[in-house]
Amino acid sequence: MVGERTTSGHRALSFRPALGLSERQRGVLRAVVEDYVSTAQPVGSKMLVHRFELGVSPATVRSAMAELEVLGLLSHPHTSAGRVPSDLGYRFYVESLMRESAPDRADQLMIRHQFSQVQLTTNEWLRLAASILATSTRSASVVTPARARRARYGHVQLVELADRSRLAVLVLADGNVVQRRLDRAALERTATDPRLDQAALDTAAAALNGDLSKLSAPQVRRRASQFTPLAAHVAEIVAQLLEEADGAIVEDVFTDGLVNVLEQPEFAGGGKLRSVMEVLQRSDFLEQLLPVLTRRGGVHVIIGHENANDAMHEISLVFAPYGAPGRALGLLGVLGPTRMPYPRAIPTVRYLATLMDELINSHYGETHD
Amino acid sequence: MVGERTTSGHRALSFRPALGLSERQRGVLRAVVEDYVSTAQPVGSKMLVHRFELGVSPATVRSAMAELEVLGLLSHPHTSAGRVPSDLGYRFYVESLMRESAPDRADQLMIRHQFSQVQLTTNEWLRLAASILATSTRSASVVTPARARRARYGHVQLVELADRSRLAVLVLADGNVVQRRLDRAALERTATDPRLDQAALDTAAAALNGDLSKLSAPQVRRRASQFTPLAAHVAEIVAQLLEEADGAIVEDVFTDGLVNVLEQPEFAGGGKLRSVMEVLQRSDFLEQLLPVLTRRGGVHVIIGHENANDAMHEISLVFAPYGAPGRALGLLGVLGPTRMPYPRAIPTVRYLATLMDELINSHYGETHD
């Protein structure tokens, strides 16, 4: 498993004054967050004592709210509206107020069952994981395939398509497959025999496969010259492919549940929708997420302005890395408005991360090191 | 090229009365459509004579509009609002009024240049095509990879991943790659030698590759028993993979420009957004599109209610097939509100379809048959 799975955020340091909250304040803050998350309406003191049986009068709640406001945990859309949690308020809630509502035994079995139903294809796993995350947290979900930080040679194959076009299929050591059509002219130039039949290509591929196993891009490039011209040419292309695969963790992203977030009232009107969509489609936020997630395992929660990206100031992320330690790494998580059901999202992300860990590891083999 | 590329829709038959429009009516209809497409506002008679120099008075235009309305080509949101084209109106416009605004020489060169910049990877082509379609038509775009209608065996390879896990990589005859992790236990059961080293697997793969080239799923299955137990087991899996790939034209869909359509005023509020998104994400509308597109080549335009799918009654599609005739087939096109810039979208889709034809064919080789 990838480190221990703990819950915490990446810029959580910025809060501190709120640490010494009274029991009353904690109760009120929790109630405000939970009410607001479920209703999307600013919450007032009266409503609050009604819905949550706090055992005190609205007036008391009001004074607690006022205190929470000066601490920066709640905010006030306008004078006579109810309170709304601030990013810091959510942070505190996630950090020390929240009672996680993990998927129960039955849910877990259901999820496992779904995975067992599906074909043994990584893409199917990813698609399924994204779908489960999206439906059970009612947010948008993102899942990337597990990739080695460093792309390494696994196996190459030169396939003849219909007619005489060639395809290089490179299986990386981590099991991912990349491919590239080959320029016929360039290929023929390197061949000693201008007929360039499949046998010649097979020989070249076999030479590379025997010699380059587990090597990285620069290593492959260094050895390229030791082969026959044809094999060297292919090795050069392989090196290119490895370079492209290096660090391309966020290629082939699987997304689901976009509607869930587009439907949220906070994105109803105006240009917010555009910015959210653009962030999500380009998914470069994952690049920024990567170093944070790899530095420490477990579920990471990033709330609103804690996000470096301006376009994501109203968005929260709940993400975790998964994979085989030191070998292949993937990302998965959910994304939604800051008003997000954290108690649900966090354990769900955690559970799916461990599940994906298992799947990956059981197929990488039990021989850990 | 896939047949001749003509412009027409698939239920175009339903209009006929409108064929005998007067020159005046045609001019007015065209003006209404073009104004409405660019402004999204119902268009009135006065505005119309202002913006388009029709050389007649508003009153004349009004009577022409009234005539067009009884013909069902225009409609009326309410008594004192301007006119809006009906689906039939758009249909007539596309059919016989529209002046196509094809990408000019410079645009075409630019597009070609972009393709030449990109790596020789099918996925990159598809991604690029989707991006070009989306930006130049300002709609959402969809592009699927070219696939053979019938999946045929190309080449199989059994790769050892880190540790002893195995991956079957099957390259189809059309160049697409599918993969499947192998269940180690099942594999070992079939092997005569329990050590099951790479050499044994290579031998099995070589046997299949020599014998199964170009065969379809049932053919592979029929021959499976003639191999050694290990090879037969793999052949069985290959047959499964072929079956799954059969008719799976709409897997791996590339989409771009979703924002473009979500931002349109017609989808601003209400549940329309949800239905549109769901249709688009699930992309099963492509399945329904497939038979229509294959029956006849060229650009197909499907407008609003011409669409079988209820959720797409306010959506128009402009799609074309592309590929190597009889060998591999892909779909590409754009999707937006019925208020779509057809004169732009249609030639752009047509151009990209021919371009993809070229790309595919140049790599399948010039040896047509």
Add this chain to the structure above:
DNA sequence: GGTTGGCACTCTCGCTGTGAGAGTGCCAAC
């Protein structure tokens, strides 16, 4: 007969004003 200007009519849309409702903050009393 097609075209035009005139005219009455209709419907939307944006503006304003108003009252209800929800919520706050403060204070005095417990």
Add this chain to the structure above:
DNA sequence: GTTGGCACTCTCACAGCGAGAGTGCCAACC
């Protein structure tokens, strides 16, 4: 520290109204 009371504030929904845009019809004109 907690509570009830009370005055105050702000939003929101709704009604009313006038401007504006557009239509349909008709009689007159070329």
